[in-house]
Amino acid sequence: MTAKPPDGAGPPAPYEVSDELISVESVSLAYGPRRRPSVALENVSFNVFPGEFVCLMGPSGCGKSSILNVLAGFIRPTGGVAKLRGRPIVGVDRHRGVVFQKPALFEWFSVARNVAFGPRCLKTPKAETDALVARYLKSVGLEGFADHKVYELSGGMKQRVAIARSLITNPEILLMDEPFGALDALTRERAQDLVREIWWRTGKTIFFITHDVDEALKLATRVLVMSERPGTVIHDEPAGFSRARLEGADDRVWFSGDFHAARHRLLALVTGREKNDT
Numbered sequence: 001m002t003a004k005p006p007d008g009a010g011p012p013a014p015y016e017v018s019d020e021l022i023s024v025e026s027v028s029l030a031y032g033p034r035r036r037p038s039v040a041l042e043n044v045s046f047n048v049f050p051g052e053f054v055c056l057m058g059p060s061g062c063g064k065s066s067i068l069n070v071l072a073g074f075i076r077p078t079g080g081v082a083k084l085r086g087r088p089i090v091g092v093d094r095h096r097g098v099v100f101q102k103p104a105l106f107e108w109f110s111v112a113r114n115v116a117f118g119p120r121c122l123k124t125p126k127a128e129t130d131a132l133v134a135r136y137l138k139s140v141g142l143e144g145f146a147d148h149k150v151y152e153l154s155g156g157m158k159q160r161v162a163i164a165r166s167l168i169t170n171p172e173i174l175l176m177d178e179p180f181g182a183l184d185a186l187t188r189e190r191a192q193d194l195v196r197e198i199w200w201r202t203g204k205t206i207f208f209i210t211h212d213v214d215e216a217l218k219l220a221t222r223v224l225v226m227s228e229r230p231g232t233v234i235h236d237e238p239a240g241f242s243r244a245r246l247e248g249a250d251d252r253v254w255f256s257g258d259f260h261a262a263r264h265r266l267l268a269l270v271t272g273r274e275k276n277d278t
């Protein structure tokens, strides 16, 4: 797979291989007992460079969440290794924030209390925590909702709370597993705008799983496509549409010939209508 990032994606050249933020090297993963393993991932390799926005796509059940769980440190691969800055990932730490499809929030707690979870775990003084909570709620457009209970919020707002909660500890990497999959079309588009803008403003590295080809192309600097289970990465596509939008292009960029062609190419791969072309 790519040793270097594609043109126009990630930090400026020249590149050294050691600049990789994440390297996934021949990772395999089998669930279940050793006698009767259920193989979810087979020989998965890819790199992520600092500042990239990588979207991962693939058929349902091909192992996307399994990869994210390995990167988060929730599970260990049964073969190969996943590294962060050259060091094997062996557990969870605050340098990687995770946002799930179903926001894992405390429904009966206030928005502020949910967002304050990380700083409280880190024993941050209260005044500092309050200031951080206010700042991060503002950054996701939820100022004024600090005292609302989570169960009072819409799905899109809950996902914003989850994003603020994962950003507040200032992780280097944001891992997002189909975070907008359950949102209606308009809310989803707004959420995409927010995450694109956060990426641009903070320069964070984002690893984002989606089923939606348009979403991938509207956000990513690179799109990785996985095969059917046991999943492996079969395609690595540079994408410049998100960056173009941020640099001033209007919505027509989503309707351009290039966008359409990329969409067609990725759809064919994800649905298995076309053989791997890498």
Ligand SMILES: Nc1ncnc2c1ncn2[C@@H]1O[C@H](COP(=O)(O)OP(=O)(O)OP(=O)(O)O)[C@@H](O)[C@H]1O
Pocket (backbone or CB within 6 Å): 031, 032, 038, 039, 040, 058, 059, 060, 061, 062, 063, 064, 065, 066, 067, 229
């Ligand atoms: N804890 C587990 N124990 C056993 N099998 C599992 C476990 N977690 C996942 N699997 C299996 O591993 C395979 C990959 O699962 P994974 O959730 O990573 O796929 P996915 O690509 O994220 O799917 P989806 O698109 O539906 O979210 C699936 O066949 C799934 O049933």
Ligand SMILES: [Mg+2]
Pocket (backbone or CB within 6 Å): 064, 065, 066, 177
């Ligand atoms: Mg999944």
